[in-house]
Amino acid sequence: MQTANSFPLWIFASLVAAVVIFQAIIFMRLASKASSSVGMTAGEVKSAIRAGAISSLGPSLAIVVVAISFMALVGNPVTLMRIGIIGSAAIETVGASIGSKAAGADLGSADYTVQAFTAAVWVMCLGGMGWLLFTALFTKSLGKLQQKAASNSKNVSLLNTISIAAMVGAFGYLGGSEMVKGRSEFIVLIVSFLVMPLIIMAANKLNVTWLKEWSLGLVIIVGLVVGYFIS
Numbered sequence: 001m002q003t004a005n006s007f008p009l010w011i012f013a014s015l016v017a018a019v020v021i022f023q024a025i026i027f028m029r030l031a032s033k034a035s036s037s038v039g040m041t042a043g044e045v046k047s048a049i050r051a052g053a054i055s056s057l058g059p060s061l062a063i064v065v066v067a068i069s070f071m072a073l074v075g076n077p078v079t080l081m082r083i084g085i086i087g088s089a090a091i092e093t094v095g096a097s098i099g100s101k102a103a104g105a106d107l108g109s110a111d112y113t114v115q116a117f118t119a120a121v122w123v124m125c126l127g128g129m130g131w132l133l134f135t136a137l138f139t140k141s142l143g144k145l146q147q148k149a150a151s152n153s154k155n156v157s158l159l160n161t162i163s164i165a166a167m168v169g170a171f172g173y174l175g176g177s178e179m180v181k182g183r184s185e186f187i188v189l190i191v192s193f194l195v196m197p198l199i200i201m202a203a204n205k206l207n208v209t210w211l212k213e214w215s216l217g218l219v220i221i222v223g224l225v226v227g228y229f230i231s
Contacts, residue, residue, distance in 0.1 A: 003114050004075025013077035017084045065217030066093070069224075073107040074120060082124050090216055092124055094170045099123030101177070184230050192223045 003009075028049065035045045063083060071079045074096055082092045097107055099120035105111045107120065135142075175193075178185045196219050203211035 001075060004078060004117055006077075009075065009077035013081040013084075016081045020084050063217075065214075066090075066220060069220060070096075074117065074124075078121055078124075082128070085128060091127070094174060095124040095127045096120040097174050098170075184227060187230055188223045188227045191226045192219050195219050195222050 032045050035042075040048075067079050067083050070083070070093065074082075097120075099122060100107045100112065100116045102123070103113070103116040103119040105113060105116035107116075175189050179189050196215060199211060199215045199218055203209070203215070
């Protein structure tokens with residue numbers, strides 16, 4: 001963890017975070033300049049920016065809950081760099097776990113070495129690189145692909161099925177490897193498995209969008225509480 005929180009990593013993470021902030025500022029400036037061409041007033045622009053900033057607080061706080069636990073596994077700089085770019089704590093956690101296990105260690109375990117940490121970071125970075133390269137090279141073609149896929153309901157259903165199957169397989173693999181470690185791990189996973197759909201069902205029934213954003217963070221808190229009482 002000394003390596004994970006070392007000064008050189010803070011430099012790289014700060015540079016990446018600075019790029020993200022720079023992009024946000026540039027997009028806001030371009031949007032403000034283009035607002036007049038679509039008939040928006042300066043007041044409407046300010047109102048839209050304010051609404052966007054406020055609406056981002058919910059998802060951001062939900063990610064913070066997960067990031068706190070993530071920092072104990074991969075360090076503060078890497079957490080800032082990965083969550084700041086991708087914003088998907090679930091994907092980053094899966095990538096870090098897979099990378100660490102490939103090096104023969106579990107995240108945060110006693111045998112979690114510098115090699116395991118390095119493998120985790122490589123998997124996270126290479127996994128996120130695919131999205132960035134695809135959008136950079138094929139953004140102009142995405143509109144045509146979307147229209148083609150939307151014209152056939154089977155294509156949309158197939159893409160959704162593949163995405164869901166991939167996530168179920170990844171989380172099933174990680175969860176299954178934890179279940180076999182002991183009774184406590186088994187109970188925590190089962191409770192978390194049951195709580196997640198309940199949260200999603202409640203969010204859909206009550207039409208509370210922010211609850212979905214908080215779902216992963218809430219399940220982690222539930223798992224921590226259950227693990228504390230049964231350990």
